[in-house]
Amino acid sequence: MEMSLSNQIRHKNEMLELEKNLRNAIERDELFIHYQPKLSLTSGGIVGIEALIRWNHPKKGVISPAEFIPLAEETGLINPIGEWVLRSACLQNKTWQESGLTPMIISVNLSVRQLYQPNFIEIVIGILQETKLAPEFLEFEITESMLMDIEHGIKILKELKSIGVQLSLDDFGTGYSSLQHLKRLPINKLKIDQSFIRNCIEDTNDSAIVKTIIAMAHQLKLTVVAEGVESRDHLIFLQRNLCDEAQGYLFSKPIPPDKIFRRFGEIEQIITKKGIPKELSNRKWSEEAIQLARQELVETVRQQQGMIFKFKKKDGKFIHTLCDGELLYRMGLLPEQIIDRELNDFLPADIAKIKGQYYQSAWYGKDYVTYECKVNNVECIVSLRPIQREGQVVEVIGSCVDITEMKQFKEALIQSESNYRLIAENMTDLVTVCDVKGRITYASPSLQKVLGFLPKPEAPNQENSWVHPDDIPLIEQQFNQIVSTKTPSQIEFRVRHQNGQWLYVETQFNPVIGANGVIEHIIVFGRDISERKRIDEFMCKTQTLSVAGHLAAGIAHEIRNPLTSIKGFLQMLQQEFNKSNYIDIALSEINNIEKIIKEFLTLAKPQASQTLETDIMALLQKVITLINTQAILNNIEIVPIIDPDLPQIYCDNYQIKKVLIKILQNSIQAMHDGGQITIRATRDGSRHIKIHVVDQGCGISKDRMKRIYEPFYSIKEKGTGIGLMICHKIIQDHGGTIQFNSEINQGTTIDIVLPIKIEINSGNMNLE
Numbered sequence: 001m002e003m004s005l006s007n008q009i010r011h012k013n014e015m016l017e018l019e020k021n022l023r024n025a026i027e028r029d030e031l032f033i034h035y036q037p038k039l040s041l042t043s044g045g046i047v048g049i050e051a052l053i054r055w056n057h058p059k060k061g062v063i064s065p066a067e068f069i070p071l072a073e074e075t076g077l078i079n080p081i082g083e084w085v086l087r088s089a090c091l092q093n094k095t096w097q098e099s100g101l102t103p104m105i106i107s108v109n110l111s112v113r114q115l116y117q118p119n120f121i122e123i124v125i126g127i128l129q130e131t132k133l134a135p136e137f138l139e140f141e142i143t144e145s146m147l148m149d150i151e152h153g154i155k156i157l158k159e160l161k162s163i164g165v166q167l168s169l170d171d172f173g174t175g176y177s178s179l180q181h182l183k184r185l186p187i188n189k190l191k192i193d194q195s196f197i198r199n200c201i202e203d204t205n206d207s208a209i210v211k212t213i214i215a216m217a218h219q220l221k222l223t224v225v226a227e228g229v230e231s232r233d234h235l236i237f238l239q240r241n242l243c244d245e246a247q248g249y250l251f252s253k254p255i256p257p258d259k260i261f262r263r264f265g266e267i268e269q270i271i272t273k274k275g276i277p278k279e280l281s282n283r284k285w286s287e288e289a290i291q292l293a294r295q296e297l298v299e300t301v302r303q304q305q306g307m308i309f310k311f312k313k314k315d316g317k318f319i320h321t322l323c324d325g326e327l328l329y330r331m332g333l334l335p336e337q338i339i340d341r342e343l344n345d346f347l348p349a350d351i352a353k354i355k356g357q358y359y360q361s362a363w364y365g366k367d368y369v370t371y372e373c374k375v376n377n378v379e380c381i382v383s384l385r386p387i388q389r390e391g392q393v394v395e396v397i398g399s400c401v402d403i404t405e406m407k408q409f410k411e412a413l414i415q416s417e418s419n420y421r422l423i424a425e426n427m428t429d430l431v432t433v434c435d436v437k438g439r440i441t442y443a444s445p446s447l448q449k450v451l452g453f454l455p456k457p458e459a460p461n462q463e464n465s466w467v468h469p470d471d472i473p474l475i476e477q478q479f480n481q482i483v484s485t486k487t488p489s490q491i492e493f494r495v496r497h498q499n500g501q502w503l504y505v506e507t508q509f510n511p512v513i514g515a516n517g518v519i520e521h522i523i524v525f526g527r528d529i530s531e532r533k534r535i536d537e538f539m540c541k542t543q544t545l546s547v548a549g550h551l552a553a554g555i556a557h558e559i560r561n562p563l564t565s566i567k568g569f570l571q572m573l574q575q576e577f578n579k580s581n582y583i584d585i586a587l588s589e590i591n592n593i594e595k596i597i598k599e600f601l602t603l604a605k606p607q608a609s610q611t612l613e614t615d616i617m618a619l620l621q622k623v624i625t626l627i628n629t630q631a632i633l634n635n636i637e638i639v640p641i642i643d644p645d646l647p648q649i650y651c652d653n654y655q656i657k658k659v660l661i662k663i664l665q666n667s668i669q670a671m672h673d674g675g676q677i678t679i680r681a682t683r684d685g686s687r688h689i690k691i692h693v694v695d696q697g698c699g700i701s702k703d704r705m706k707r708i709y710e711p712f713y714s715i716k717e718k719g720t721g722i723g724l725m726i727c728h729k730i731i732q733d734h735g736g737t738i739q740f741n742s743e744i745n746q747g748t749t750i751d752i753v754l755p756i757k758i759e760i761n762s763g764n765m766n767l768e
Contacts, residue, residue: 019075021057022068026084030056033088034254037267038107038225038247041239042281044271046264048105048139050247051089052254053081073111082114083123090131090138092257097137101264105166107139112146121159128163135164141191143170150181161186168225172213183220190217194228194248201233211241218242218288232274239276242288250274302326307380307400309338311359317342318359321395327402331375347375362386362396372403379404430505430526436483436519438476450528452498468494468502479522482509486519487686492529503530614653616689617642620681623660627668635674638664642681646689649756655730656754659738662727663693663750670697670748684753688736691752700742 025031031053038048055063072078086108093106114120128135140160147153157167168189169182173196192213200206210226217224226238229248238246251270252263272278307325311318323338333346343352343359355373362369362384369384382400386393431444432455443454455466467475471493478491488510494502507526514520624638631638667677675696684690731738735755742748 015071018068019071019077022055022072022075022077025055026080028058030058031081031084032056033085033092033257035092035257035260036247036254037252037260038245039251039267039271041235041243041246041271041275042278042285044275045102045268046104047245048107049093049260050107050109050141050254051085051092052109053085069111073113076113078111078113079117082111083127086124087127087131090127090133093137094131094133096257096261099261101261103137105137105139106133107141107168109141109170110146115142115146115153115156116149120156121163124160124165125163136166139166139168139189141168141170144172144174147181147185150184154184154186157186171227173209187222189223189225189245191225191227192243197226197228197234197238197248198230200237201231207237210238210243214241214243235271235275239281240284242284306402309398309400310395311398312395313363318356318363325400327378327380327400330402331378333375351375358382358384359396362398363393365393377404378402379407430507430524430528432524432526434522434524436522438479441521450503451495466496468496470494479509482511482522483519485686486511486513503528504533505529610654611650611652613648614651614656615648616646616681616691617644619653619657620660620679620691623657623664624679627661627664630665631668631677634668634671636668636671637676639676639678640681641678643683646681646683647756649689649754651734651754656734659727659730659752660691662724666724667693667695667697667748670699671695672698687757688753688755691754693750693752694747696747699744699746699748700740701744705740705742 033051033053035049035051037046040047053065055068057063072081089106089108097103167187168191169187170191171193172190174193192210196206196210200210214224223244225245226243227247229235229246229250252267302324305326307327309320309323311320319342320338324335337346343355358369358371365386372381380400381403382398384396384398387395387397430447430450432440433442434440440455448454475491475493478489482489490508492506495505497503505526506529507524510523511519512521512523624640628638678694680692682690728738731752737753739751
């Protein structure tokens with residue numbers, strides 16, 4: 001027991017010493033690489049070389065990789081050592097290429113620690129760039145045991161494959177990864193472990209395993225490499241069984257790079273001298289290629305969506321010699337039920353009799369016989385074509401395509417057309433289809449009901465049009481915009497009823513764009529809104545009367561108070577004529593009356609406006625310049641954030657400028673402790689711009705927010721309450737919107753949305 005413990009301690013000390021020496025091995029240039037060639041078993045040429053690390057210990061001499069590689073794995077030293085091997089191997093391969101050797105693949109073995117280190121992909125890319133070696137000349141060899149975490153392992157391998165390097169699965173057959181995983185691995189080669197090659201001549205089990213691995217790999221489109229080829233018998237066995245490549249002592253032991261260069265031609269002669277003759281090898285490969293081609297043909301036929309079959313006439317009967325394809329299985333049949341059988345063997349007698357007539361026509365030379373049939377609820381169309389040799393039909397090839405969905409679609413289309421006619425003939429919405437020139441190519445029957453007639457194909461501006469003449473310019477403008485921008489648009493215009501009455505219609509123009517990006521036609525959906533217009537007009541008049549009454553009451557209330565003061569002061573003037581301060585107060589109150597009356601008259605009476613193309617950025621900068629002095633005096637910073645690509649808009653810039661000044665003045669007055677006002681101007685969709693103003697003022701309560709647009713309602717002690725109402729009306733007349741959002745002590749946000757192109761309805765509004 002004591003001796004055993006002593007041995008353990010001594011072994012542990014030796015390993016610690018070995019680890020210490022290994023850490024310095026790279027710096028001391030004690031590590032070196034030998035290279036073992038891989039040969040093509042068909043051409044005999046060197047197609048690859050495997051890099052194998054060695055350690056020349058200063059005291060122990062050359063140490064086997066089997067002794068120090070596990071230690072490197074355990075201590076983590078494998079990562080720097082592996083990186084050194086990779087760089088050295090790539091440099092050596094590049095040197096061989098520049099020396100004139102045939103370009104070949106250099107193989108480097110990967111450890112599990114290397115494969116799963118986080119930056120491994122970056123390391124590989126960096127070394128390839130550093131050594132200038134093309135990635136297709138680098139191959140990594142991995143083992144099955146490295147892929148315990150199969151999902152993560154496959155992910156890393158796919159990343160390596162995307163770089164362009166080759167991947168080889170080493171020691172195949174000795175690990176524990178399943179065939180299910182094998183088909184998912186993105187590898188190029190499969191290396192048969194030397195333990196199977198060593199006894200493949202004497203041991204029938206090993207022989208069977210090697211043959212099976214080669215056949216399976218070829219089915220998976222993988223190159224097969226045999227390791228441990230040491231005898232001529234091994235070589236001939238592998239050639240006979242169509243192994244692709246081999247390496248082993250028969251060709252060369254691992255040797256230094258200079259010997260590879262000197263012995264290159266000698267090594268490439270070994271297979272020619274010791275293997276089977278090249279013509280026999282080529283014949284076996286040709287036979288294999290033919291067999292694979294036949295098998296691939298069968299697989300191709302089986303996987304194609306339709307069905308392919310052949311038949312011949314034997315003893316007066318049509319016998320099928322081939323039948324496969326996905327459609328066959330959808331019919332509930334198998335190739336075994338068709339091949340070597342006639343129609344009556346798998347089809348009902350009545351169907352077999354009908355199909356037999358088509359078979360007969362094709363057999364007697366009629367080209368392209370086609371017919372439809374139904375087998376087990378699968379609809380299909382069949383085409384038959386005779387194959388002739390020396391003027392005689394020797395067989396007929398048939399192809400079959402599933403048309404079940406097409407049949408269903410056709411039935412659904414018939415039903416859809418029926419439903420469409422039902423809808424089109426009974427709906428009241430108007431539907432028309434126009435070409436890009438505005439000519440009507442279709443009009444729904446509902447136009448007959450609504451207008452009393454169906455419009456004939458015509459352009460919107462045609463003489464005697466059914467569209468109101470005053471609305472034609474607007475329609476033309478919008479129509480041209482739809483064609484140029486390929487975007488939908490809403491238009492409201494008037495159309496003439498057969499009885500001469502003008503009706504209002506609200507329409508949506510939707511361009512239909514083809515696969516080539518060109519508008520094919522424009523669908524117009526519309527509805528009669530004449531009744532809604534009449535109701536809106538009535539409601540508008542009612543609302544106007546209500547507002548006018550409300551304004552009148554407000555004005556009476558506002559005028560009554562100053563007039564009372566004037567009356568009282570004038571009465572006092574009669575008693576104390578010498579006191580002029582009363583007269584000043586009276587004049588001040590009279591000025592207030594004049595201001596209120598002036599604002600009221602401005603609100604009530606529209607004035608002339610001038611709509612111009614306006615640079616909104618320049619307009620905002622002018623407003624900020626005008627208001628900035630007042631802001632600075634109140635310790636307020638105005639921060640503009642304006643999109644430099646804002647389009648110019650059509651507006652009355654004088655009115656919009658007054659709105660902006662009024663809003664900024666209100667914000668300044670609400671910010672008693674100074675702060676910041678932000679003005680942001682951006683596009684809002686394709687046809688509007690938005691001006692977003694945010695202040696840090698005292699805010700407005702929810703109760704007051706509900707009434708800010710009411711006439712004569714003000715949140716300021718000396719305000720008249722008309723300014724915000726005028727702001728609202730100006731923006732509304734421009735076809736835009738203005739919205740306030742505010743909370744007490746949280747500031748106020750104002751959003752102004754203006755269309756890029758508008759028609760102003762009313763005149764200038766005075767904000768003074």
